[in-house]
Amino acid sequence: MAAVQLAPPLTQASIDCRKAIVVGAPGCGKTSLVNRAALNSFSKIYQQTYGADLVVKNSTDGKKGSLKIWCTGGHERYRALLEQFYQGIHVAILCFDLLNQASFTELPFWYNEIKRNAPDAFVILVGLKSDEADSVVIKQQDAIRQALDWNIEFRQVSAKAGTGVNELFEYVLDSVHKKR
Numbered sequence: 765m766a767a768v769q770l771a772p773p774l775t776q777a778s779i780d781c782r783k784a785i786v787v788g789a790p791g792c793g794k795t796s797l798v799n800r801a802a803l804n805s806f807s808k809i810y811q812q813t814y815g816a817d818l819v820v821k822n823s824t825d826g827k828k829g830s831l832k833i834w835c836t837g838g839h840e841r842y843r844a845l846l847e848q849f850y851q852g853i854h855v856a857i858l859c860f861d862l863l864n865q866a867s868f869t870e871l872p873f874w875y876n877e878i879k880r881n882a883p884d885a886f887v888i889l890v891g892l893k894s895d896e897a898d899s900v901v902i903k904q905q906d907a908i909r910q911a912l913d914w915n916i917e918f919r920q921v922s923a924k925a926g927t928g929v930n931e932l933f934e935y936v937l938d939s940v941h942k943k944r
């Protein structure tokens with residue numbers, strides 16, 4: 765007799781799922797951020813993202829639903845491919861590496877991509893690798909000024925230490941929850 769496949773139970777979190785995209789320069793720490801948020805794990809070894817990975821992050825209390833996150837690869841060769849991942853996006857997490865000037869200089873490109881492909885998405889600017897305080901090259905006031913220019917919030921976090929990661933995702937989930 766054929767096995768009967770039951771559909772997984774519908775939880776409030778699966779009903780309240782919102783879509784997010786994480787973008788920014790290659791190697792700035794996007795995958796590490798998402799893995800810390802969803803799996804509470806971190807790896808020192810750099811493995812570029814090929815195209816994009818889909819990861820689900822649930823809110824910690826289960827009440828604010830969950831985020832389906834497209835974690836994209838920052839390398840130039842994926843740029844045309846990435847357009848399709850912006851479809852139906854509610855949140856865009858715009859990342860740069862606090863230790864890398866080029867990743868900060870690239871931000872307007874990514875911001876314009878978000879505005880072009882998902883104009884109504886809630887956008888937040890995130891500086892990554894805050895644990896390496898002695899190697900930071902992007903001044904906090906420059907990041908804040910950039911965020912103010914775009915009328916968005918700025919946060920800095922460390923996927924390695926875990927600092928600010930849960931707060932960031934709770935804030936994002938809160939913001940899209942209120943918009944419903």
Ligand SMILES: Nc1nc2c(ncn2[C@@H]2O[C@H](COP(=O)(O)OP(=O)(O)OP(=O)(O)O)[C@@H](O)[C@H]2O)c(=O)[nH]1
Pocket residue numbers: 788789790791792793794795796797807808809810811812813814836837838839892893894895896921922923924925
């Ligand atoms: N010190 C420190 N290193 C980090 C942190 N986050 C990521 N890294 C390191 O930075 C490197 C790149 O991280 P990834 O998360 O793979 O970068 P990415 O933005 O996903 O890169 P692409 O997929 O190529 O776009 C890896 O060696 C990570 O271990 C952090 O918070 N602190």
Ligand SMILES: [Mg+2]
Pocket residue numbers: 794795796811812813836837838
């Ligand atoms: Mg990656």
